[in-house]
Amino acid sequence: MKTITRARARTAFLGALIALTTVFARPGVAAVVLDLPSGSRRVAEVITALDSYNLPTGPWNGEEVPTKPVEGQVSRQAFRISGGGITTLQILSPLRQQILDQGYELLLECADNDCGGFDFRFGTEVLPGPGMYVDLTDFRALSAGAPDGSEHLNLLVSRSAANGFVQIVRVTAPGATPPTRIGTDADRPNATIAPVMLPVDPAEIAEPLESVGHVILPDLTFETGSASLGEGSFASLAALADYMQAHPDRRVALVGHTDAIGSLDANIALSRKRATSVKDRLVTAQGISAGRLDAEGMGYLSPIASNLTEEGREANRRVEAVLLPQ
Structure with a gap:
């Protein structure tokens, strides 16, 4: 796989920070506010009372993203920061300092290519678009934990041309004080609850592909x-072909995903074969140059639904189109 080059830092520092009442609550310790940049708005949220989460603890090592399984209340939230010009480092740096000031220990900090680029992005859990957007060449990740193990935290920061994006995943151990939610839907009317990435109309994939950077090809089925x-x-393949023909400078990675039946190695191989079959169809039936298409497989590492039901397993058997840097 080609090495994804790291994006150059952008200019123009964004000043004022405002409190969004994100707290890192531990028994016997006062709630701590984590400030996000001015113009931040919560756009996605999923809170599960008892769940497990694979906390990233290292960059992609050539085979997987090292993780630490943690359990408890899991809060997954995404924020959009309005306005261009702010860099991912400018977003993350004050958040990192606030985390350190509260005594948390850093377990991971890396940036785009150093994290593993494509492999890290698709080897970690990310809320679906349009709530969360990740530029494969311009993102930063940070994981931290409370010294007493009562809470773990993962931040993922990226940006588009017009907005910055922050994903915050917090896991509070059973018996510890649950964290306070970040604001309410009443004071952030554009917020949405987004537990999974819902497929779009097969013929209408160009807009989310362009704005979010990736989209499910929803009419493809795999047993x-x-x-x-x-x-x-397939309407989605015709729409993707039309998009690529209208934008001859664009490149797309086709990423296969499976349900959780079988071993990881077998599912990664299977998902890559599925992505390759979609690539072959675009080349032979739609006339898209093979050089503009990559085919990758993630197996069951990035589910969008529960693998405990047939409906969830069916949703997880999918191929996504991911827009690559030009």
Whole structure:
């Protein structure tokens, strides 16, 4: 896989910070406010009373993203920061300092290519777009933990041309004081609850691909254990081909995903075969140059639904189109 080059730092520092009542609450310790940049708005939130989360603890090592399994109340939130010009470091730096000031220990800090680029992004849990957006060439990740193990934290920061994005995942151990939610829907009317990435109309994939950077090709179906793409025309492939023909400078990675039945190695191989079959169909039936398409497989590492139900497993058997840097 090609090494993704690290984006150059951008200029123009964004000044004022405002409190969004994000707290790191520990028994016997006063709630601590984590300030996000001015113009921040919560746009996605999923809070689970008892769940598990694989906390990233290291960059992609060539095989996987090292993680530490943690359990408790899991809060997943995404924020959009209005306005261009602010860099990912300018977003993350004051947040990192606030975390350190409260006595948390850093377990991971890396940036885009140093994290592992594409492999890190798709080897970690990310809230779906449009709530969270990740530029594969311009993102930063940080993981930290309370010294007593009562809470763990992961931050993922990225940006588009017009906005900055921050994802905050917090895991509070059973018996510890749960963290206070970041604001309310009443004071942030644009907030949405986004537990999974819902597929769009197969013929309308160009807009989310352009604005979010990736999109599910929702009319492709794969049975458990099969890499064969069905016969007939697929509206999503026709729409993707139209988009690529209209934008000859664009490159797209096709990323296969599976349900959780079987071993990880087998599922990664299967998901890569599925992505390759979609690539082959775009080349042979739609006339897209093979050099503009990559095919990758993530196995079951990035589910969008529970693997405990047939409906969830079916949703997880999918191929996504990911817009690559020009």
